[in-house]
Amino acid sequence: MNATEFAPGLVVQRFTPPLQLADYKLIAFDMDSTLINIECIDEIADVVGKKAEVAAITEATMRGEITDFKESLRRRVALLQGVPVAALQRVYDERLRLNPGAQDLVDACKSAGLKTLLVSGGFTFFANRVRERLGMDFARSNLLDEADGQLTGQVAQQHWGDICDGAEKRRTLLEVASLMGVSPAECIAVGDGANDLPMMGEAGLSVAFHAKPKVREQAMVAINQGGLDRLLDLLI
Numbered sequence: 001m002n003a004t005e006f007a008p009g010l011v012v013q014r015f016t017p018p019l020q021l022a023d024y025k026l027i028a029f030d031m032d033s034t035l036i037n038i039e040c041i042d043e044i045a046d047v048v049g050k051k052a053e054v055a056a057i058t059e060a061t062m063r064g065e066i067t068d069f070k071e072s073l074r075r076r077v078a079l080l081q082g083v084p085v086a087a088l089q090r091v092y093d094e095r096l097r098l099n100p101g102a103q104d105l106v107d108a109c110k111s112a113g114l115k116t117l118l119v120s121g122g123f124t125f126f127a128n129r130v131r132e133r134l135g136m137d138f139a140r141s142n143l144l145d146e147a148d149g150q151l152t153g154q155v156a157q158q159h160w161g162d163i164c165d166g167a168e169k170r171r172t173l174l175e176v177a178s179l180m181g182v183s184p185a186e187c188i189a190v191g192d193g194a195n196d197l198p199m200m201g202e203a204g205l206s207v208a209f210h211a212k213p214k215v216r217e218q219a220m221v222a223i224n225q226g227g228l229d230r231l232l233d234l235l236i
Contacts, residue, residue: 007233009225011216019205021112021235025182028173028199030191031120031127031141033062034209035134035228037097040122041076044151047087050079062193064214069121069165069195074155077144081153085146088125096126098133099209101227106134108232114188117176119169121195140164140172170198190228191215207231 003013032039045054054076061072106116116134120127120141127141142164145154155162164172177187189196189203192211197218200206208219209228216222223230 003222007230009223010230010233011222011224012220012234014220015205017234018236019234021108021114021232023186024109024112024114024188024205025180025186026115026117026173026177027109027188027190028117028119028169028176028203029136029189030169030193030196031118031130032122033099033192034190034196035099035102035118035130036126037099038091038095040091040096040126041073041080043091043095044080044083044087045076047083047090048080054079061195063212064194067194070163073121073142073163073165077151077155078153080144080151083151085149085151088123088144092126092129096130098130099228101229103134104227104229105231106136108229109188110135115176115180117173119164119172119199121164121169138176140168166195166198169196170202173199173202190231 003011006012029035039058042051042055042058045051057072057076060066066072109116116136118127118131118136118139122141124141124143127139131139143156143158145152145156177184184202185204187203188205189200190207190209191200192209206219207221208215209223
């Protein structure tokens, strides 16, 4: 089925809207540039004058030009060595904003009985705060190692592994669905970058939000204009 513009800036393919929101049981969101307006790692790098260097790696990774996300993240995090931990709070307070429609979409999903999952290649400092702010159920993200009030330039080991990349996002979606006793077909996955494609490929409904071309092409829904709540135009 060819992609169809359902409404200006809202493209659908491989299904006919509307769908029943209540038929889904879990919705998983990427964080940076999906739920929120920034790439947190780029803004942290700005503190030490390395934003352009880090942002270039981020952009190439999200477009799928750098295919090893783990290596890409390690390269970028290494550039953060020596950044004061206090800078993370400044980025959160001064630069991080929820994207339009994020709260409305999360609230609508919760009202319809869905569990909500934030799964991010970004960092726990931001992911846990965003999860709490939006009232979401679960979050998994990367942990920046720190010592003596500064970032060490390393990603810390967690009980599930070290880096939440595309494969880990997919695994987390499937793991949470399994624990809930629901099938991947009853899941929605929302993202913008290449490392979101593995989880989007498993979900019954995949949503690209202001996404890179490669992601828009593969998603069942592409929101190219407006907020995240535009997904609700397709779900009743």
